[in-house]
Every structure is written in C-alpha cells, then in structure tokens.
Amino acid sequence: MSDQVLNVLKLTLLGLVYLFFARVLWAVWSEVRTPPARPVAQPQPNAPANGPSAATQPMQRGAAPAPVQATSASKQRRPAKGRRGRAARLVILEPRHRRGMAIALTGEITLGRDEQCTISIQDDSYVSQLHLRVYDYDGQPMVEDLGSTNGTFHNGNRLRGSKLLHQGDRIQVGTTVIEAQ
Secondary structure: OOHHHHHHHHHHHHHHHHHHHHHHHHHHHHHHOOOOOOOOOOOOOOOOOOOOOOOOOOOOOOOOOOOEEOOOOOOOOOOOOOOOOEOOEEEEEEOHHHOOOEEEOOOOEEEEOOOOOOEEOOOOOOOOOOOEEEEEEOOEEEEEEOOOOOOEEEOOEEOOOEEEOEOOOEEEEOOEEEEEO
16 A cells, blocks of 8 residues: 555544544533533323322321332422422432422432332432432431442532532432432
C-alpha cells in the first residue's frame, strides 16, 4: 500500500477513536447529571376511586404502615402537599412506569426490594433489600441510608447518616428518583 492510503487509514482510525470517547463521555454525563424537574401527572377526575389508599389514611400510634407496591398511582388519591416548607409526601419521578406515585410522610417509611418495605422496588438490582428509611424526628421528616451497597443520594450528594428532608429535595436510590413535596 502507498503512504497516502496508510495516512488516510490512520486518520480514519483516529476519528473513530475520538467518536468512541465522545460517546462514552456522553453516556457517563447522562448518568451523572440530575434529571430535570418534571411536573407530576395529576389523577384523572373521572378515575374510579377504590376508597382511601393506605398512603392517605392516618397512622395509628405504634402501627406499621401497610406496604405499597410500586405500581401506577392513577387509581390512588394523592396525599396533600406540605405547607410552609415542610414536606408532607414523597412523589416518585423516575422511572417512567412509576412516575406520579405518592406516599404520605406519616410514621416510618422504608424503601427496598423486600416485600415488607413500605415502598417495594423489586425490579431494580441497584436497590438493597432494606435500602433507606424516612422517619419523623421532632416533627421534621428525616431520611437515612440503612447501609446500602450502592448508596442513597440526597440532592446529588451521597447520603451519610441522616439528613433533614425539605420540600423540593430529591432522593435517588438506584434508578428511582423521589421528590419531597
């Protein structure tokens, strides 16, 4: 082969290598960045109501909340939003098939793959059996990672210990993104 053909092949290979690295950087960037705020879908006004859901019923003192399977929330009533900066519910933003599911911040809420968790996410391998809990501390909701393998992220930062949960805060567990409202 002539030198001109070899030079063209070298430049072509170099261009492909640059395209490969650009694609890898794009994939990493799309995984690392926080998702944009999206409006939560409101339930249909003519949707049949099956009575108040477990997430909207008041907690009995000492009673554990009923487990909530991560399914479509279009048939459930949503808990009320918090007032004066205090979060009163958790709303799932991601993944798309769980978007809009709302859970009232009453009592202790656990999240994990275990069926006994209040929010059971069984189809995400990045979620531990008992991943995190949200509990009430002196009238303020707190979020705590329970020693999960892949960690919990609070507003994009890895959660260590417990943190106060404010309105608008985002919690990421595996591929699930939850917003406090």
